[in-house]
Amino acid sequence: MxxxxxxxxxxxxxxxxxxxxxxxxxxxxxxxxxxxxxxxxxxxxxxxxxxxxxxxxxxxxxxxxxxxxxxxxxxxxxxxxxxxxxxxxxxxxxxxxxxxxxxxxxxxxxxxxxxxxxxxxxxxxxxxxxxxxxxxxxxxxxxxxxxxxxxxxxxxxxxxxxxxxxxxxxxxxxxxxxxxxxxxxxxxxxxxxxxxxxxxxxxxxxxWPIGFQADxxxxxxxxxxxxxxxxxxxxxxxxxxxxEPTGLCLGLAAIVVMICGRKRASYLHCSVVVLALAATLSPNKVAMAQQSPVGIYCSCPPTSDNSNSVLTDLGDLEFVDGVLVRLGWDEIEIAPGVYNWDNLDRQFQLATAAGLGISLGIVNGQRAPSWLHSEGAEVFEYDLRGETKTMPIPWDNVYLGAWDSFVQELGSRYADNATLDLVHITHSTLNGFEMQLPASSASGGTWEQAGYSTVLHVDSWNTVTDSFAKAFPTTALDIEIHPVLGPDDLRGIGDGDNNQVAQQVISYGVSQHPDQLGAFAAWWSLGNAQEVYPGMSEIIQSTAAATFGTVQIVGSVTNQPERFGGEAGTAPADLLELEFDETLELALSSGINYLEVWNADLLNPELGGLLKSVHAQIHAIPEPSSATLCAIITMSWAGLFRSREKT
CATH class of the missing domain: 3.40.50.1110 (SGNH hydrolase)
Incomplete structure (x- = not known):
């Protein structure tokens, strides 16, 4: 001492x-x-x-x-x-x-x-x-x-x-x-x-290495x-x-040195102790951490009349905390102000019975009700996987009014349900779940011809964000982020203005709703984070530091090993040799404690040990504290003492 x-x-x-x-x-x-x-x-x-x-x-x-x-x-x-x-x-x-x-x-x-x-x-x-x-x-x-x-x-x-x-x-x-x-x-x-x-x-x-990414x-x-x-x-x-050092600061230093100075204390153990103590100095961050979603959730099939997102065998897996429930807006609001909640109610009933939480995503865009157009909403036609789809123009006032009315009804029905852990904020986009827009119209027209501007688009997102925050005032919310109309700016190709919408929308959301809003990446993999979407990865990591970040793994390593550096038909026993584990590790090292993993991987016994380990890490390590001078001092002292042991 x-x-x-x-x-x-x-x-x-x-x-x-x-x-x-x-x-x-x-x-x-x-x-x-x-x-x-x-x-x-x-x-x-x-x-x-x-x-x-x-x-x-x-x-x-x-x-x-x-x-x-x-x-x-x-x-x-x-x-x-x-x-x-x-x-x-x-x-x-x-x-x-x-x-x-x-x-x-x-x-x-x-x-x-x-x-x-x-x-x-x-x-x-x-x-x-x-x-x-x-x-x-x-x-x-x-x-x-x-x-x-x-x-x-x-x-x-x-x-x-x-x-x-x-x-x-x-x-x-x-x-x-x-x-x-x-x-x-x-x-x-x-x-x-x-x-x-x-x-x-x-x-x-x-x-090092706890303070560094997977690389x-x-x-x-x-x-x-x-x-x-x-x-x-x-x-x-x-x-x-x-x-000036406070008595509390010196006291924490003494505790850390006493624990971390032991020859058998691992550095991970040491760091966990420091972060836990740091959290005591940052009650606002801890309050946010308690509200933010934590755990492994199933990226399960969409809900429909004939299928459920909540799969009955998930409740038996100790490393699964909840389920992503997705269904289209058009399946619920079948006519203006007329709602059919049966399918969604059934998911809440199944999840509650299985002891699972729900993350909710109402699919917009191509799943907006067809009656919107007859109500006067302008639409944009585009091609998606060989089919012509329509979506409301994101800043159209008729659409925004109808979407707000639906979101308020959704909140009044489910916001107080204890099974609901997270709501993905959705808007009129390419697939109705993620942020990107279709590159052009089905006839080859451009968004500029439809009146597009970054200001209009960002304002529409901010309007939708406020709508969800009003409907779900105590529920964690997130927004999926993508470059909107081209490649990620940090790749150095394209016009260099594709990340602005995501940056401005998340900045607004966090500033206006700091107690409940995070950023969501539905494309998460090691390669995507480092090479395809480096700018989006920055936003996710910075938002995770400020509030929270969430990710959905880009695909199933069981069914799509090529997305993780493998080849189609990779043997189940060889899946752990691919980049799937590094993808999960990168999320954890980026401060992300919520992961959506595809059901085929959750049910694959070859991956059970890895997922159990990730689950244990998520629930054992508290989020890093914000603005704690004493925490950094004590961690530095711990490092000095540990380095002296080695010499």
Whole structure:
């Protein structure tokens, strides 16, 4: 315990010693500012969490009232050498396309938070780096690169630049940690308005691997929380405001060190203890966690007159918590204001008898009632799997009024039913369940010809979101997210504006209904998350950190092994060799505690052991706490003690 107190006092003293020089460009002086975050794939999540912490500092509930705004100017896979020519100091095209516009778009003073790396500065081989404190030539080259980069940011209009180096990278140590020597060399030159940022390497190294995604390189929500806390504390210290340790904080530190310092304590055990203690410091997040859906749910067949979503044999599986119940709007509202609830009532009865929860999804779009058109609603004709379908124009007022009336009736009948755990918010879309729209009309017409604009579309989604929140005021809600009319923007193909609807709709939903709204990915797989929908994956992970995230596995590995890196006809015993387990692991490491798994996989005995393990993890590990200085301190101390054991 003495070592713990000494370590903390050293950190506090160091912050005070440096704060005198850091008075320039004060951050939190109640004046409006924009913090532009520049980095690469490790900076996807933490800026969102940093914004949350800053909003909490100012007591901001409405994003429109923000004093300090965090803006991301990041591009995955692109460290410093891809943003600026380190030989000439000239900005690259990437800089001109992404970074300069972000700086110059702000009418408020801009401060850049650079989460950067020297990979690629010394060689096209990015593994080449600083070998140690005596590698003076590369240290000075790195300092030169940081200075060129910082000065160009100042030239572009930034008021100040705070530079941090790379997080812990297990495949490239000690070169990554040694980047700190170049940053130290830069600060020893006392450059104007260039400051050393937080030591995120030290903040993340003790969290490996629990704080990282399945690839063990990129931070998950736990790692991102540590990074956000490190940046937040750095900015406070820059202004001369160092948080003082409380008695509770020191008490938690002592508990963690006592437990995690044991030689037999696993790091996972250690992390679970820290997160559990952290949760005690964040009652608002815990309240959200209690309302958010948790568990493995069956992505079962749709309900109809002749079939049930609630399969009777699911209740015997200990790792199944509930069932997704899907049925069309047209099956229920058979005429304006005339409802047939029989099929849906039957699902609630079956689920209650089996001890299962229900996630409810009313299919819209092509399953909107045909009478809507005769009531005056405009429709859009399109081809789906060789058939011509119709869907209401999403922003049509006749349709929106009819959908709202139905949703209110739905809520009045089921909102108070204890079996209902989650409602998927649905709207008029390609398949009536997910967010994307058909690419064109059946006749080849475009959405622009139908009056489409991002503003109209987003507004219609926001209207529908508010409708569901009114109808189900105490039920968890989510919205499925997809690029709307093309490929994911982060894939670098298409017009680069396909993610805006999902981003704006989720942002609105979380800001207006923070106690009940999350983001849903009905396309979840390892390949989709990392390659096909990287931008959507960002949204899911950031929303999971703020409220909650939910996923539906993209297909059944039993019936469609090719979706998980296998081939059609893969033997049942070989399914565990595919990417199915990694798909589940990625969800857990992304902070997602709700998974919809297809019934064929739930009933496959070859997958039972894996699913039992996932189920146990979901129900054993609490969601990571938001804004807990003490939790990160204690986890760091635990990591230090564990690392001392190894040496």
């Amino acid at each position: 003495k070592n713990v107190l000494t370590l903390y006092c050293f950190l506090v003293a160091s912050s005070y010693l440096t704060s005198a020089r850091l008075q320039a460009s004060t951050i939190f002086d109640d004046q409006a500012k924009t913090l532009v975050v520049n980095g690469y794939s490790t900076s996807v999540l933490w800026p969102i969490l940093l914004q949350e912490k800053i909003d909490d500092l100012y007591g901001i509930a409405d994003p429109a009232d923000r004093v300090v705004t965090v803006v991301k100017a990041i591009q995955p896979g692109n460290p410093l050498a891809n943003w600026i020519d380190v030989a000439t100091g000239e900005p690259t095209q990437l800089w001109l396309d992404v970074l300069r516009p972000a700086i110059q778009a702000s009418i408020e003073p801009v401060i850049v938070l650079a989460q950067q790396s020297l990979q690629g500065v010394y060689s096209t081989d990015r593994t080449v780096g600083i070998e140690g404190p005596n590698d003076l030539i590369r240290i000075e080259q790195g300092a030169d690169a940081f200075e060129l980069y910082g000065n160009q940011l100042l030239s572009d209009g930034a008021e100040a630049v705070h530079i941090a180096t790379h997080i812990y990278k297990v495949t490239q140590e000690p070169e990554i940690e040694n980047e700190k020597y170049a940053l130290e060399a830069l600060t020893n030159r006392y450059p104007d308005h260039l400051f050393a940022g937080p030591d995120v390497w030290t903040a993340t190294e003790p969290l 063990q390189l990129h931070p998950n929500v736990i790692g991102a929380e540590a990074m956000a806390d490190a940046w937040f504390d750095h900015l406070l210290a820059h202004d001369g405001n160092v948080p």
